[in-house]
Amino acid sequence: MPFSQNMLVNKLKEGDKEAYLFFCDNYSSEIYNLAYKMLGNREDAEDITQDTIVQVYCNIKGFKGNSSLYTWVYRITKNLCLKHLQDKKRSSFSSLEKIIYKEQSEKAAKSFSAIEKKFYINQIKEGCLIGLLKCLSFYQRAVFILNVLFDVEIKYLAQILDKSENATRILIHRSKKNIKSFLCRNCFLYNSNNFCKCENLIEFSLKRGWIEESSPDKVDGIPDLSLERIENELMGLKKIIYLYKDLEKNLLMSL
Structure with missing residues (x-):
């Protein structure tokens, strides 16, 4: 079933399995596209995508709704990419x-x-x-x-x-x-x-x-x-x- 953002966030905080699967289906491609263009490597982008989803799952209860869910997710992805690139030569x-x-x-x-x-x-x-x-x-x-x-x-x-x-x-x-x-x-x-x-x-x-x-x-x-x-x-x-x-x-x- 489709979820509005507020409903999705609330269900994720409750640990709802269907909401989690909905999040993965609808957000994974956006996370991957950002990570791939940031890193230029498909395997690294896949790892960042998985790590982002795990962080969302583990930290969703701390999401206060001051920004959109996409903004929060993109920020997590950006931080993971930055951490990944810190030891690499540009x-x-x-x-x-x-x-x-x-x-x-x-x-x-x-x-x-x-x-x-x-x-x-x-x-x-x-x-x-x-x-x-x-x-x-x-x-x-x-x-x-x-x-x-x-x-x-x-x-x-x-x-x-x-x-x-x-x-x-x-x-x-x-x-x-x-x-x-x-x-x-x-x-x-x-x-x-x-x-x-x-x-x-x-x-x-x-x-x-x-x-x-x-x-x-x-x-x-x-x-x-x-x-x-x-x-x-x-x-x-x-x-x-x-x-x-x-x-x-x-x-x-x-x-």
């Missing part, structure tokens, strides 16, 4: 540029069919975005994902980050500016005079295991995906294309 935009210019091969894409090429390029676009996010500082990464990709409003985002709304706006502006600067210097989709093309990274990405190998059922048929996942994938791709084409407009609107 990637930089310069290191990403070195990889791109060193590994591109213009002949790589010629051996693939048009359908296969499209299949790979869609994955590379998502991988490139994940790579760019990893080059941002932790809080810039968090605000970009939550505000630009997840459409979380400034006031709720400030609560998740435990920062003022003005500080949050500055972080959003800086994150967009940093990504826009990289795209202006490198990305062919953003500037046709640039060298970097997604199709030239196919062979390299396949060898590294960064993108999934194609097969007839994936490129020609309907993948074995649930309707919900298909919808999520389409929305994700739509947002990625929007970012590449209109990031400058978004930046100007935020000033």
Whole structure:
């Protein structure tokens, strides 16, 4: 049965099994998407998702309802991601540029069919975005994902980050500016005079295991995906294309 937020919180506090299953079904994908974009690793994102759900279960009685349940859950996820990343070295935009210019091969894409090429390029676009996010500082990464990709409003985002709304706006502006600067210097989709093309990274990405190998059922048929996942994938791709084409407009609107 569907639960309103207040009902869900109350039932979770009572230890209701049906409410817990409802929470897992309806919140897990949002938690995972945030963790994956923050960490850039699917296994780590799965671990963070499980840890977040456990923390929600263990601490729900302390939830006072001063913010939305999603805001509280996102804050838990953000804190777990921060803890996970504290001992890891952050990637930089310069290191990403070195990889791109060193590994591109213009002949790589010629051996693939048009359908296969499209299949790979869609994955590379998502991988490139994940790579760019990893080059941002932790809080810039968090605000970009939550505000630009997840459409979380400034006031709720400030609560998740435990920062003022003005500080949050500055972080959003800086994150967009940093990504826009990289795209202006490198990305062919953003500037046709640039060298970097997604199709030239196919062979390299396949060898590294960064993108999934194609097969007839994936490129020609309907993948074995649930309707919900298909919808999520389409929305994700739509947002990625929007970012590449209109990031400058978004930046100007935020000033």
